[in-house]
Amino acid sequence: MVLRHDLAPFWDWLLASQKPFWIALLALAALGLFFGYLSSAVRNGPFQALRWTAFSVWNGIAELFQLSPRRILAMAKLSFQESIRKRVLVVFIVFVIGLLFAGWFLDRNSDHPARLYISFVLTATGYLMLFLSVFLSAFSIPNDLKSRTIYTVVTKPVRAWEIVIGRMLGFCAIGTVLLAMMGLFSYVFVVRGLKHAHQIDVAELTSENVEVDGQTSTEQQGQTNLVRGHRHNVMVNQDGVVTVLPNRDHSHAHVGEGDDLTLGDPDGQLLARVPIMGELRFLRRDGRPGDGYNVGNEWEYRSYIEGGTLSTAIWRFKDLNDDLFADEYLPLEMTLRVFRTYKGEIEQGLTGTLQLVKPGPRNEDGSPKLDQNGNVIDGGLRSIPLDFTAKDQEIFERRIPRKLAGIDANGNEKTVDIFDNLTNENGEIEIWVRCINRMQYFGMARADLYLRAADEPFWLNFVKGYLGIWFQMVVVTCFGVMFSTFLNGAVAMLATLSAVVMGFFKKFVFDVASGDIPGGGPVESFVRLIYHENQMLEWNAQEMSVKVIRAIDGMVLDVVESLSYALPDAGQFNTSEFVANGYNIPANLIGQHAMISLAYVLVVTVAGYFFFKSREIAA
Amino acid sequence: MTTNDPGSASTEAPTRGATAEIVVETRNLTKDYRDFWGRQKVRALKGLDIEIRRGEIFGLLGPNGSGKSTTIKLLLGLLFPTSGEALVFNKKASDVTKNERIGYLPEESYLYKFLNAEETLDFYGRLFNMSAKERRNRVQKLIEDVGLGWAKRRQLKEYSKGMTRRIGLAQALINDPELIVLDEPTTGLDPIGTRDMKDLILRLRDEGKTVLLCSHLLADVQDVCDRIAILYQGELKELGRVNDLLAVQDVTQVHAQGLSEEAKNEIRDVIAKHGASLVQMDNPRTTLEELFLGIVRESEAHPGRRSAQVDANS
Numbered sequence: 001m002v003l004r005h006d007l008a009p010f011w012d013w014l015l016a017s018q019k020p021f022w023i024a025l026l027a028l029a030a031l032g033l034f035f036g037y038l039s040s041a042v043r044n045g046p047f048q049a050l051r052w053t054a055f056s057v058w059n060g061i062a063e064l065f066q067l068s069p070r071r072i073l074a075m076a077k078l079s080f081q082e083s084i085r086k087r088v089l090v091v092f093i094v095f096v097i098g099l100l101f102a103g104w105f106l107d108r109n110s111d112h113p114a115r116l117y118i119s120f121v122l123t124a125t126g127y128l129m130l131f132l133s134v135f136l137s138a139f140s141i142p143n144d145l146k147s148r149t150i151y152t153v154v155t156k157p158v159r160a161w162e163i164v165i166g167r168m169l170g171f172c173a174i175g176t177v178l179l180a181m182m183g184l185f186s187y188v189f190v191v192r193g194l195k196h197a198h199q200i201d202v203a204e205l206t207s208e209n210v211e212v213d214g215q216t217s218t219e220q221q222g223q224t225n226l227v228r229g230h231r232h233n234v235m236v237n238q239d240g241v242v243t244v245l246p247n248r249d250h251s252h253a254h255v256g257e258g259d260d261l262t263l264g265d266p267d268g269q270l271l272a273r274v275p276i277m278g279e280l281r282f283l284r285r286d287g288r289p290g291d292g293y294n295v296g297n298e299w300e301y302r303s304y305i306e307g308g309t310l311s312t313a314i315w316r317f318k319d320l321n322d323d324l325f326a327d328e329y330l331p332l333e334m335t336l337r338v339f340r341t342y343k344g345e346i347e348q349g350l351t352g353t354l355q356l357v358k359p360g361p362r363n364e365d366g367s368p369k370l371d372q373n374g375n376v377i378d379g380g381l382r383s384i385p386l387d388f389t390a391k392d393q394e395i396f397e398r399r400i401p402r403k404l405a406g407i408d409a410n411g412n413e414k415t416v417d418i419f420d421n422l423t424n425e426n427g428e429i430e431i432w433v434r435c436i437n438r439m440q441y442f443g444m445a446r447a448d449l450y451l452r453a454a455d456e457p458f459w460l461n462f463v464k465g466y467l468g469i470w471f472q473m474v475v476v477t478c479f480g481v482m483f484s485t486f487l488n489g490a491v492a493m494l495a496t497l498s499a500v501v502m503g504f505f506k507k508f509v510f511d512v513a514s515g516d517i518p519g520g521g522p523v524e525s526f527v528r529l530i531y532h533e534n535q536m537l538e539w540n541a542q543e544m545s546v547k548v549i550r551a552i553d554g555m556v557l558d559v560v561e562s563l564s565y566a567l568p569d570a571g572q573f574n575t576s577e578f579v580a581n582g583y584n585i586p587a588n589l590i591g592q593h594a595m596i597s598l599a600y601v602l603v604v605t606v607a608g609y610f611f612f613k614s615r616e617i618a619a
Numbered sequence: 620m621t622t623n624d625p626g627s628a629s630t631e632a633p634t635r636g637a638t639a640e641i642v643v644e645t646r647n648l649t650k651d652y653r654d655f656w657g658r659q660k661v662r663a664l665k666g667l668d669i670e671i672r673r674g675e676i677f678g679l680l681g682p683n684g685s686g687k688s689t690t691i692k693l694l695l696g697l698l699f700p701t702s703g704e705a706l707v708f709n710k711k712a713s714d715v716t717k718n719e720r721i722g723y724l725p726e727e728s729y730l731y732k733f734l735n736a737e738e739t740l741d742f743y744g745r746l747f748n749m750s751a752k753e754r755r756n757r758v759q760k761l762i763e764d765v766g767l768g769w770a771k772r773r774q775l776k777e778y779s780k781g782m783t784r785r786i787g788l789a790q791a792l793i794n795d796p797e798l799i800v801l802d803e804p805t806t807g808l809d810p811i812g813t814r815d816m817k818d819l820i821l822r823l824r825d826e827g828k829t830v831l832l833c834s835h836l837l838a839d840v841q842d843v844c845d846r847i848a849i850l851y852q853g854e855l856k857e858l859g860r861v862n863d864l865l866a867v868q869d870v871t872q873v874h875a876q877g878l879s880e881e882a883k884n885e886i887r888d889v890i891a892k893h894g895a896s897l898v899q900m901d902n903p904r905t906t907l908e909e910l911f912l913g914i915v916r917e918s919e920a921h922p923g924r925r926s927a928q929v930d931a932n933s
Contacts, residue, residue: 152790
């Protein structure tokens with residue numbers, strides 16, 4: 001599962017991010033004012049500078065109300081035409097040629113071919129767009145200044161806002177067109193690249209007698225031919241129904257009629273699963289609520305339940321209704337860790353049970369109410385336990401029929417409906433997982449079991465993946481244009497690239513600054529490097545030289561850290577993992593990315609305006 | 620374009636200007652160029668005070684580096700003054716709204732080479748927030764006016780210098796400006812182009828527009844300007860009407876046709892009698908410009924024939 005943590009609901013997230021956003025904005029504005037005043041004071045003296053600063057701010061706001069869409073679009077169109085006529089489309093041709101060659105080199109025998117193909121196209125497009133947006137945006141205004149074409153533009157009634165916004169818009173537009181073309185081509189590449197069919201060699205099939213419900217029938221078993229480095233096991237029953245077992249994340253439908261055993265295109269390879277996540281809690285071996293067990297690694301993300309006891313992992317899902325699911329099934333997927341205290345039958349896997357339970361009453365803090373013995377009170381209805389066998393880290397899928405046998409509080413068996421009977425009034429249901437084998441353990445974390453709602457179309461998810469690249473392109477382009485308003489082309493490009501690279505390593509920078517990464521700041525690391533000293537070796541903090549080094553490092557790191565806050569983490573928009581692993585990208589996440597991009601774009605546009613406005617065009 | 624008599628430039632000038640509205644005004648305008656550290660490198664303009672009134676052609680004259688271009692850039696807001704003020708239409712040079720009424724042709728028509736003539740003018744038209752219909756009409760008219768109808772679909776990078784200049788001029792006139800600022804308008808043009816440019820400047824003035832130009836080609840300035848300012852090393856050295864500045868007070872000039880040798884001798888005697896001295900009496904020469912333009916016009920009228928003027932001179 002790609003997402004280990006649940007996303008906060010969009011509006012909660014938006015509300016929570018308001019405070020840091022406005023604080024950062026105010027801090028930036030204060031800094032901008034300060035430096036603007038300072039640079040003016042050097043030229044015009046302190047009092048004149050005060051007037052100038054106030055006027056600039058006032059003028060900037062006033063000009064916002066004089067914006068003309070036609071002028072902005074004129075600048076945008078100019079940038080678009082400029083890019084086209086400077087043969088930016090060559091990038092697309094390079095991309096296409098790259099893909100054509102990639103078709104030869106991508107490992108067709110990969111265990112997860114879809115993942116490989118999808119991450120390849122998304123990564124390739126992402127990097128290509130990154131470089132394209134840096135190059136396009138960083139050189140535009142500097143080139144205008146160099147060729148002095150800017151003279152004929154700024155002497156028209158065009159506002160600095162319109163030049164900055166128009167440039168950003170134009171480059172984003174050309175980027176969007178290119179991205180759309182690449183996306184379309186990639187989609188075809190992925191779909192066609194994965195497409196293949198198998199044949200079943202009838203002569204190779206072996207007959208076997210199988211006993212089902214006391215009746216013996218003959219079943220033919222065998223394999224398909226080898227295509228792209230894999231075969232599928234097949235079974236043909238006596239009615240001629242062909243079952244193809246999945247291999248490499250896909251299976252095939254039988255498309256031939258009668259004795260024709262031709263198989264169709266791959267199924268289940270290009271997916272956009274929509275997982276519904278629940279809350280996980282544990283019961284200990286005596287059935288009382290508590291933490292899961294720890295099997296040795298105290299940092300492990302997963303907790304364990306013990307087999308053959310009352311130790312239980314309980315997932316509680318909420319807001320369920322039958323509209324979420326396509327068929328008369330409740331599909332769930334589970335990936336468990338298996339921890340064995342003795343070897344047992346290693347090939348067999350461990351047995352466990354799944355039970356659907358109607359949730360009982362809860363205390364105000366959300367924890368379940370307990371009876372006088374300290375046991376959890378349930379909702380008085382549960383399904384019978386359903387067996388399963390789990391191997392370590394293997395995805396296990398189960399489609400639980402909507403109507404199944406259940407047990408009520410008095411121990412009477414009756415048929416229950418998952419949505420009508422087993423969910424409570426809040427649409428909540430619990431899934432209890434236990435391990436049967438004594439002294440063996442199942443390890444699990446919250447994201448290891450989820451219900452699978454009706455799939456989203458794969459193409460839509462693919463588009464959403466490209467949307468992530470689009471956000472990255474927009475943010476980088478706007479940064480490029482902003483830098484180009486006061487730096488010359490090559491320097492603006494370097495600055496943009498540095499911003500992007502620093503953004504990528506934002507977390508590392510924070511970790512170094514907070515001291516989580518051993519070895520100290522730049523000066524300390526350098527000294528350690530010179531003396532061939534291990535990073536873990538403690539320095540004597542009382543020594544004068546150490547104090548000096550750490551003081552300098554502290555200052556440098558403070559600056560770098562605060563800079564990092566302002567830099568865009570272009571990588572955070574990368575949602576290719578979702579697409580590649582076949583999970584739907586939640587709309588919530590896209591909403592968050594859109595808001596983050598918008599925040600950057602707004603701030604950068606304002607900065608770009610003031611840089612451009614305070615610059616002497618003809619100097 | 621029509622050809623005017625070069626002498627007509629200043630015939631009616633004295634009646635114009637003096638009381639008209641002030642279009643351009645500089646007050647103690649000073650500009651220092653500084654280096655990276657903010658230290659003064661050179662003072663390009665020292666306390667310039669000029670006023671330009673509606674309907675006049677004002678020329679800024681001076682050698683290279685005298686501050687002509689600096690003045691124009693300060694007026695357009697391309698540079699910020701170190702001290703003093705530059706006002707255009709009574710607005711500060713940094714105020715963008717003044718640009719609605721200004722047309723500017725820079726020294727080398729800095730235009731986007733990847734656009735064609737129509738796209739170029741359409742782009743600048745949009746910057747004036749003109750509607751699509753208005754732009755279409757205006758663009759077609761200007762392209763015809765500057766005589767580039769045959770090349771309007773070609774990218775500017777294929778244009779010759781003269782063609783680029785023409786499209787640059789069209790760009791400056793897209794908004795039918797009240798004030799036209801021309802930086803070295805005739806530099807790099809052939810004699811015909813120069814003539815056309817000068818005619819255009821006079822025509823604009825006749826339409827009631829104000830023209831500010833700077834040049835170091837003195838003949839051009841003399842031909843068209845009503846008033847001039849001469850700058851040298853950033854300082855204003857002379858300011859006034861071209862006629863007044865150029866009139867030599869104690870010399871009298873007489874042009875006559877068909878005088879016999881006797882008559883000429885008589886005139887010499889009359890001058891001697893009045894105690895004056897004869898400075899010069901001979902046949903006037905036409906200018907090379909007049910000769911060249913005459914030949915070109917003749918050739919256009921009778922293609923393939925050798926010019927009568929050339930025959931007569933050889």
